[in-house]
Amino acid sequence: MTPLRSRIIGLLHDAIKVLLYGHGQLPTNELSIELDIPKVPEHGDYATNIALSLTRHLKRKPLEIAREILKNLKDGNGLFQKVEIAGPGFINFFVNPHAWHATLVEILRDPGAYGRQDIGRGRKVQVEFVSANPTGPLHIGHGRGAATGDVIANILQACGFDVQREYYINDAGNQMDTLGRSLYYRYLQILGQPVEFPDNHYQGQYMLDLARDLHKEVGSRYQDISLDEVLDLFTRFAGDRILAEIREDLHAFGVHFDAWFSERSLHEQNAIARTIEELKAAGHVYEHDGATWFRSTAFGDEKDRVVIRANGMSTYFAADLAYHRNKFERGFHTLVDIWGADHHGYVERMLAGVQALGRERSDLRIILVQLVNLLRGGVPVAMSTRAGEFVTLKEVVDEVGRDAARFLFLTRRSDSPLDFDLEVAKMQSNDNPVYYVQYAHARLCSIFEVARERGIHLDLSSVESLTSLHRLTLPREVDLMKMLGEYPDVLANCSRSLEAHFIPYYLHELVSLFHSYYNQNRVLGDDPELTEARLCLAAAIREVIKNALELLGVTAPERM
RNA sequence: GCGCCUGUAGCUCAGUUGGAUAGAGCAACGGACUUCUAAUCCGUAGGUCCAAGGGUCGAAUCCUUGCAGGCGCGCCA
Numbered sequence: 221m222t223p224l225r226s227r228i229i230g231l232l233h234d235a236i237k238v239l240l241y242g243h244g245q246l247p248t249n250e251l252s253i254e255l256d257i258p259k260v261p262e263h264g265d266y267a268t269n270i271a272l273s274l275t276r277h278l279k280r281k282p283l284e285i286a287r288e289i290l291k292n293l294k295d296g297n298g299l300f301q302k303v304e305i306a307g308p309g310f311i312n313f314f315v316n317p318h319a320w321h322a323t324l325v326e327i328l329r330d331p332g333a334y335g336r337q338d339i340g341r342g343r344k345v346q347v348e349f350v351s352a353n354p355t356g357p358l359h360i361g362h363g364r365g366a367a368t369g370d371v372i373a374n375i376l377q378a379c380g381f382d383v384q385r386e387y388y389i390n391d392a393g394n395q396m397d398t399l400g401r402s403l404y405y406r407y408l409q410i411l412g413q414p415v416e417f418p419d420n421h422y423q424g425q426y427m428l429d430l431a432r433d434l435h436k437e438v439g440s441r442y443q444d445i446s447l448d449e450v451l452d453l454f455t456r457f458a459g460d461r462i463l464a465e466i467r468e469d470l471h472a473f474g475v476h477f478d479a480w481f482s483e484r485s486l487h488e489q490n491a492i493a494r495t496i497e498e499l500k501a502a503g504h505v506y507e508h509d510g511a512t513w514f515r516s517t518a519f520g521d522e523k524d525r526v527v528i529r530a531n532g533m534s535t536y537f538a539a540d541l542a543y544h545r546n547k548f549e550r551g552f553h554t555l556v557d558i559w560g561a562d563h564h565g566y567v568e569r570m571l572a573g574v575q576a577l578g579r580e581r582s583d584l585r586i587i588l589v590q591l592v593n594l595l596r597g598g599v600p601v602a603m604s605t606r607a608g609e610f611v612t613l614k615e616v617v618d619e620v621g622r623d624a625a626r627f628l629f630l631t632r633r634s635d636s637p638l639d640f641d642l643e644v645a646k647m648q649s650n651d652n653p654v655y656y657v658q659y660a661h662a663r664l665c666s667i668f669e670v671a672r673e674r675g676i677h678l679d680l681s682s683v684e685s686l687t688s689l690h691r692l693t694l695p696r697e698v699d700l701m702k703m704l705g706e707y708p709d710v711l712a713n714c715s716r717s718l719e720a721h722f723i724p725y726y727l728h729e730l731v732s733l734f735h736s737y738y739n740q741n742r743v744l745g746d747d748p749e750l751t752e753a754r755l756c757l758a759a760a761i762r763e764v765i766k767n768a769l770e771l772l773g774v775t776a777p778e779r780m
Numbered sequence: 781g782c783g784c785c786u787g788u789a790g791c792u793c794a795g796u797u798g799g800a801u802a803g804a805g806c807a808a809c810g811g812a813c814u815u816c817u818a819a820u821c822c823g824u825a826g827g828u829c830c831a832a833g834g835g836u837c838g839a840a841u842c843c844u845u846g847c848a849g850g851c852g853c854g855c856c857a
């Protein structure tokens with residue numbers, strides 16, 4: 221939390237404690253004090269509704285409570301210009317202008333550390349995301365999931381969690397067999413054999429390319445061998461190649477994983493059977509109609525789920541149970557799963573599984589990322605995975621650029637569907653918020669470039685002792701410092717809610733204040749003291765923009 | 781039929797533990813470049829927060845019902 225904010229909250233705490241002791245109610249530690257920045261300046265720099273929210277507990281009128289809090293409130297070394305009660309019982313704080321300098325000092329002392337905090341206290345968290353089946357290239361929807369997972373991981377890291385990023389490879393099950401068969405048929409077609417290609421197989425262009433590559437490597441060696449004999453080979457060839465491309469596409473998108481976890485490895489280690497045994501021992505599993513069922517209804521799911529089919533094969537869900545058990549065995553305190561929203565029907569059973577495995581429901585947090593509607597100039601682009609007609613992530617990144625794609629993916633709540641218009645995304649104009657933010661950064665860099673040319677040097681090594689900061693008195697300058705001070709709270713909010721979109725919105729707001737300020741005021745002027753002060757402000761803004769863009773995985777260009 | 785998500789300005793969307801007069805971008809209209817980058821800024825206009833009830837000192841936010849859209853409902857993955 222920003223120093224100023226925590227100081228005010230601390231003072232409020234003390235003031236309220238007295239009040240509560242007097243009434244013998246509600247332990248202070250259960251009290252969460254909200255301190256907002258009001259919309260209108262008449263309501264002060266900060267405001268709290270605490271008197272209003274205490275009315276129920278204290279059974280007194282809000283105005284009375286506010287008055288009493290105010291009476292108990294310490295001055296805090298001249299922190300406040302004035303504090304007043306307004307409206308139905310809000311307490312409004314007007315802060316002395318010099319108080320804002322602390323934020324600048326904190327930023328400039330160690331720019332990379334600003335916003336970093338220790339909410340996580342080093343607890344291990346795993347973020348699992350993308351996890352697309354290796355049966356085809358990543359499409360734009362995966363891109364949104366990739367950006368979301370990557371940035372949530374960044375945020376958690378910045379907030380003091382020990383984060384691991386993992387990709388779960390669904391390399392087992394019949395879809396992989398289908399993949400192998402698809403390759404086999406394409407291979408035969410290349411060899412001139414009349415093969416009827418089944419509908420429900422993967423028929424995209426990429427399968428033809430793969431078949432050609434395979435043919436190049438092995439020639440016609442397999443043309444007279446039965447499908448059964450070569451299926452495994454074809455499946456592995458296709459799976460490995462597609463996975464390699466997925467890695468490349470993610471790399472180009474700036475997304476990296478610490479671990480790639482193979483579903484097949486669970487089968488090989490017999491982990492699924494062991495998991496089911498464990499659940500059985502705990503009484504969560506029963507036999508019915510020849511199949512083995514997990515009693516997920518005991519934890520709120522709408523029906524029980526099969527884990528071993530009557531034919532003896534385990535289900536995908538059984539593998540997922542084993543997988544999540546494995547994750548917990550690796551010592552993660554919390555698991556974050558990022559799923560496409562089309563899997564929402566799966567959420568309850570997975571949460572049930574986690575509980576049956578002896579963990580808390582809250583130890584698994586599932587983030588659903590809604591679908592992306594791809595448009596070109598307002599017209600929907602037809603997409604069909606089955607027919608292999610879709611725009612890949614790679615194509616989108618190649619066309620609109622990584623920065624624009626990432627920023628647009630992240631500028632929406634993940635649980636809200638996203639219209640992604642290729643024409644808008646690649647427009648280098650005011651339609652495109654990413655350039656608005658980047659432009660501010662480039663402008664700031666340019667100021668320092670000019671300053672250097674003019675021989676103005678800003679020494680930040682002893683920023684604490686700079687006396688020029690008191691020259692920052694314009695309302696817009698105070699607004700900027702106030703906004704810079706909010707950054708750590710924005711990150712904390714992101715880590716609490718596992719939502720990244722606050723950062724783009726914050727950036728936009730900060731940058732908008734700066735652009736406006738820039739147009740009205742000159743940083744480099746005739747007055748050396750004022751110039752020094754404004755350069756400090758400019759430097760702090762630049763650092764926070766850079767810092768935030770870094771979390772988003774978007775570059776901060778020095779020139780545009 | 782059941783479940784989950786969504787419904788806020790012409791369009792795309794913020795508004796996260798219920799707070800003061802509901803915001804932003806785009807689009808529309810009118811202005812500002814001999815200055816540190818005009819990819820910018822300033823101004824104007826734009827609203828039944830899907831609807832109806834409920835509860836609260838106070839609701840876009842919580843509860844109930846309805847309407848509309850998306851997605852999902854397999855011993856597939």
